[in-house]
Amino acid sequence: MIEAVASGLDRYDDTVTPKGHVALSNAGHLMSAYIDFDGIEAAPTDDDVIDLGLKIRTGHTGFHGLKYDVGAVRQVCTNGMVAFDSDLQLEQTHQEPLQYGMARQAVDAIVDGADLVEQRLQTAADRSFHSTDEALLGLMDLGLDAYFEDDAVSLLRESLETELEEAQDAPTLYDTYNAATRALTHHAELSPTRRDDALEQAARLLDQHGQVPDPEPYAQDILERRIDAVTDDAEPYWEGEEEALQELTTVHGDDANLAG
Numbered sequence: 001m002i003e004a005v006a007s008g009l010d011r012y013d014d015t016v017t018p019k020g021h022v023a024l025s026n027a028g029h030l031m032s033a034y035i036d037f038d039g040i041e042a043a044p045t046d047d048d049v050i051d052l053g054l055k056i057r058t059g060h061t062g063f064h065g066l067k068y069d070v071g072a073v074r075q076v077c078t079n080g081m082v083a084f085d086s087d088l089q090l091e092q093t094h095q096e097p098l099q100y101g102m103a104r105q106a107v108d109a110i111v112d113g114a115d116l117v118e119q120r121l122q123t124a125a126d127r128s129f130h131s132t133d134e135a136l137l138g139l140m141d142l143g144l145d146a147y148f149e150d151d152a153v154s155l156l157r158e159s160l161e162t163e164l165e166e167a168q169d170a171p172t173l174y175d176t177y178n179a180a181t182r183a184l185t186h187h188a189e190l191s192p193t194r195r196d197d198a199l200e201q202a203a204r205l206l207d208q209h210g211q212v213p214d215p216e217p218y219a220q221d222i223l224e225r226r227i228d229a230v231t232d233d234a235e236p237y238w239e240g241e242e243e244a245l246q247e248l249t250t251v252h253g254d255d256a257n258l259a260g
């Protein structure tokens with residue numbers, strides 16, 4: 001598999017310097033690799049550069065096939081990123097012989113798709129939640145709290161506030177995604193395989209059915225689910241959450257089905 005990717009990189013010797021790492025699970029049945037394509041970058045904003053590469057995951061458990069994804073590392077704080085653009089995802093099952101052409105296709109997609117990645121992230125940077133509380137509800141709705149031993153809400157809120165500019169009222173989708181990857185990369189004690197799973201889960205924030213979501217209906221759905229849970233006596237995420245839900249209900253108004 002690694003040899004197939006290396007073969008796909010041969011033709012880019014003059015533009016890409018590959019470097020990276022390979023990790024195996026303790027039992028040796030799962031493999032995760034990240035190959036940084038040094039020289040291939042995206043810049044969602046003027047002061048934010050993303051190094052692009054290829055993420056490879058495979059296993060022989062009967063539940064994991066072979067998957068190639070766009071991967072990235074954010075230069076400003078070395079956040080890991082993976083699977084935020086399903087258009088650049090390729091996979092096959094272990095019932096099939098290894099498809100060497102797919103490895104080359106995965107390399108080509110990322111080298112040739114840097115502009116598309118940049119456009120996707122710029123779109124996410126142009127779309128905002130109404131407030132930090134709403135963005136935090138979005139991260140909790142993704143189930144990211146399951147990856148933290150300590151207070152997930154506090155860690156995620158701290159990461160969100162770190163992403164905000166001084167005069168910024170509310171986080172963008174891109175800010176919120178960066179907050180998730182920051183927390184998962186730097187504050188969660190996870191194995192490489194579990195971190196990959198967590199980052200893939202966070203990536204759903206930027207990829208809903210192949211598109212960057214419209215934050216208005218996306219946030220409404222999140223709010224409806226959370227209100228239903230609180231109505232059914234779910235524990236509050238933080239002190240004052242009920243007031244935050246009421247404020248967001250008012251913000252969304254008649255456009256949301258927020259009974260209760």
